[in-house]
Amino acid sequence: METEISNDHKYSIACPSCDLIYDLSEVPVNSSATCSRCGHLLTQTRENEFLRGVCLSFSALVMMLIASSYPFMQFSSAGLENMMTLPRTVVELWINGMPWLAVIVAAFILVIPSIVLTMILVMQLIMLYDVKTPLVAILGKAIFHLNSWSMVEVFFVGVLVSLVKITKMASVVLGVSFWAYSLFALFFVFTMMSLDRFQCWKKIEALS
Amino acid sequence: MNHAESTEKPRTARELGLASCHLCLKLSADEHHYCDRCGTALHQRRPDSIQRTLALLITASILYIPANVLPIMYTDYLGRTTESTIIGGVITLIEMGSIPIAAVIFIASVMVPLGKLLTLFYLCWSVGYRKPGNERQRTVLYRITEFIGKWSMIDVFVVAVLVALVHLTGLLVFRPGPAALTFAGVVVVTMIAAESFDPRVIWDNKEALDER
Ligand SMILES: [Zn+2]
Ligand SMILES: [Zn+2]
Numbered sequence: 067m068e069t070e071i072s073n074d075h076k077y078s079i080a081c082p083s084c085d086l087i088y089d090l091s092e093v094p095v096n097s098s099a100t101c102s103r104c105g106h107l108l109t110q111t112r113e114n115e116f117l118r119g120v121c122l123s124f125s126a127l128v129m130m131l132i133a134s135s136y137p138f139m140q141f142s143s144a145g146l147e148n149m150m151t152l153p154r155t156v157v158e159l160w161i162n163g164m165p166w167l168a169v170i171v172a173a174f175i176l177v178i179p180s181i182v183l184t185m186i187l188v189m190q191l192i193m194l195y196d197v198k199t200p201l202v203a204i205l206g207k208a209i210f211h212l213n214s215w216s217m218v219e220v221f222f223v224g225v226l227v228s229l230v231k232i233t234k235m236a237s238v239v240l241g242v243s244f245w246a247y248s249l250f251a252l253f254f255v256f257t258m259m260s261l262d263r264f265q266c267w268k269k270i271e272a273l274s
Numbered sequence: 275m276n277h278a279e280s281t282e283k284p285r286t287a288r289e290l291g292l293a294s295c296h297l298c299l300k301l302s303a304d305e306h307h308y309c310d311r312c313g314t315a316l317h318q319r320r321p322d323s324i325q326r327t328l329a330l331l332i333t334a335s336i337l338y339i340p341a342n343v344l345p346i347m348y349t350d351y352l353g354r355t356t357e358s359t360i361i362g363g364v365i366t367l368i369e370m371g372s373i374p375i376a377a378v379i380f381i382a383s384v385m386v387p388l389g390k391l392l393t394l395f396y397l398c399w400s401v402g403y404r405k406p407g408n409e410r411q412r413t414v415l416y417r418i419t420e421f422i423g424k425w426s427m428i429d430v431f432v433v434a435v436l437v438a439l440v441h442l443t444g445l446l447v448f449r450p451g452p453a454a455l456t457f458a459g460v461v462v463v464t465m466i467a468a469e470s471f472d473p474r475v476i477w478d479n480k481e482a483l484d485e486r
Contacts, residue, residue, distance in 0.1 A: 143442060147442070150439040206312065230375045
């Protein structure tokens with residue numbers, strides 16, 4: 067009974083929303099499969115998906131490095147001025163007596179995104195060059211556990227809202243890091259969109 | 275886009291004695307305790323889905339009160355300190371004439387968290403009491419709450435940015451208030467609540483009703 071099941075359903079998937087079984091062994095490239103009962107997107111196939119993933123995650127990581135090492139914004143009023151960098155958002159919360167909030171913000175906007183991106187880059191490189199290693203499964207597990215806790219794009223909107231709130235109080239100068247972070251948020255969102263859970267694990271199974 | 279055709283007549287993994295891994299989607303025999311492919315703990319349905327979700331929702335609702343009553347930020351302007359709450363911040367923005375931004379903050383900080391709590395309460399209630407209804411619509415509702423959950427963090431990030439940016443000692447200083455932490459708590463707890471709810475129970479409910 068058991069062997070029969072695993073053979074029959076080698077490329078099968080149960081819809082994560084309604085449990086209906088589908089055979090996804092023949093989804094053509096550049097198309098997607100949706101559950102006919104509940105509408106859940108089951109998988110999406112793209113040409114050169116691993117190369118695309120490598121390029122996107124690498125670009126995002128470079129932007130992240132620039133964003134965290136240069137001035138983000140400068141605020142000045144009545145001859146006084148203050149410069150802000152990305153790590154300062156976390157440090158200032160800590161100094162102001164809110165260490166827990168500092169930890170949460172650091173995790174959501176810096177730590178988790180950079181860990182997830184680095185792991186995606188390594189995983190996609192392994193997949194691109196077809197390296198057989200058990201490491202790929204470990205990376206896959208960690209990536210899919212962590213990826214719902216990245217809030218890069220949310221933080222970016224938060225930055226825009228803050229800008230509107232204070233432009234009327236004083237003058238704000240945007241730094242290199244602000245533009246780098248905008249690009250980082252963009253590349254990050256595209257990296258996440260290019261990551262298809264079903265296709266990824268199919269490849270991981272073949273490699274480990 | 276092509277709709278995937280179900281193999282023969284539609285069947286669920288549970289009917290076939292299979293369990294789908296929530297992490298890697300692999301189907302394993304239900305007797306297995308761990309996924310054959312990635313080793314994650316295997317369950318046909320998320321364990322105690324409704325009870326866990328409800329417990330987390332109640333926690334989030336309790337945290338939601340101080341998050342709205344307590345100040346989210348303090349402003350020291352020329353030696354005078356003023357406090358602002360989430361709603362206060364929205365009102366200030368409207369007074370400043372920034373209606374679109376006020377709308378963004380109002381949607382993200384008030385409507386999204388409240389809507390999420392109410393939707394998840396409704397889903398738990400409708401499944402728990404086996405209420406008939408439109409399953410597809412309920413599934414879409416669930417997926418929306420899952421997707422928009424993290425966008426409520428906008429206000430917390432606004433506080434983080436303003437505190438770091440606006441620090442002109444003696445003139446103008448922004449400091450974080452306790453509501454920033456409790457509000458972040460509300461967001462995190464509701465995100466975990468959404469994750470512990472299993473949308474497949476909506477369809478189990480339908481199948482049980484159909485058999486009657
Ligand atoms: Zn479905
Ligand atoms: Zn698995």
